[in-house]
Amino acid sequence: DVKVTQSSRYLVKRTGEKVFLECVQDMDHENMFWYRQDPGLGLRLIYFSYDVKMKEKGDIPEGYSVSREKKERFSLILESASTNQTSMYLCASGRSALPHSPLHFGNGTRLTVT
Amino acid sequence: AQTVTQSQPEMSVQEAETVTLSCTYDTSENNYYLFWYKQPPSRQMILVIRQEAYKQQNATENRFSVNFQKAAKSFSLKISDSQLGDTAMYFCAFNFGNEKLTFGTGTRLTIIP
Numbered sequence: 001d002v003k004v005t006q007s008s009r010y011l012v013k014r015t016g017e018k019v020f021l022e023c024v025q026d027m028d029h030e031n032m033f034w035y036r037q038d039p040g041l042g043l044r045l046i047y048f049s050y051d052v053k054m055k056e057k058g059d060i061p062e063g064y065s066v067s068r069e070k071k072e073r074f075s076l077i078l079e080s081a082s083t084n085q086t087s088m089y090l091c092a093s094g095r096s097a098l099p100h101s102p103l104h105f106g107n108g109t110r111l112t113v114t
Numbered sequence: 115a116q117t118v119t120q121s122q123p124e125m126s127v128q129e130a131e132t133v134t135l136s137c138t139y140d141t142s143e144n145n146y147y148l149f150w151y152k153q154p155p156s157r158q159m160i161l162v163i164r165q166e167a168y169k170q171q172n173a174t175e176n177r178f179s180v181n182f183q184k185a186a187k188s189f190s191l192k193i194s195d196s197q198l199g200d201t202a203m204y205f206c207a208f209n210f211g212n213e214k215l216t217f218g219t220g221t222r223l224t225i226i227p
Contacts, residue, residue: 042219105159
């Protein structure tokens with residue numbers, strides 16, 4: 001089974017802190033994604049990566065950056081956390097060029113910024 | 115712009131009943147892929163069922179089936195003989211051929227014992 005592991009289940013940070021959310025997948029998937037989940041808004045794509053060192057902005061990239069130095073690891077970075085970034089963050093991975101192939105998700109990180 | 119709409123924020127049904135969750139979308143693409151995902155309270159998002167737009171036959175997975183109406187741009191999920199374990203958030207999602215999934219806003223389904 002594909003496993004997507006997010007390093008933290010819950011995280012509490014202060015405004016202005018630099019925050020790293022880590023995600024690791026074990027199935028050699030080319031594509032990796034970071035989504036943000038908020039009530040009433042569903043899942044919104046922040047960034048995705050289709051290869052090592054490659055990244056592309058999603059629908060809501062402002063205030064975030066990403067890093068993919070190794071194929072299995074995709075990090076989401078909040079350069080200066082703000083209260084409006086309090087949310088659930090979901091990482092996912094999937095096969096490239098196979099649009100019918102489902103994404104595999106991690107368990108999510110619930111981030112609270114105070 | 116490609117949009118996905120789930121108009122039912124919350125639903126509840128009695129155990130063993132049948133329930134249908136609605137999803138509509140808008141796209142100018144002709145070929146795309148449609149998915150229903152389930153997110154139980156444990157938070158692990160898992161695939162329920164998928165449909166390819168060029169296939170006319172509706173997909174079925176055990177108690178789960180879809181009603182795909184391409185002309186109407188509608189993709190509903192039917193859950194038969196609902197069980198307590200079906201309690202979850204349900205999201206419809208689309209891949210419009212660009213490596214990304216676009217999600218709806220979700221329907222919170224509660225199965226009442």
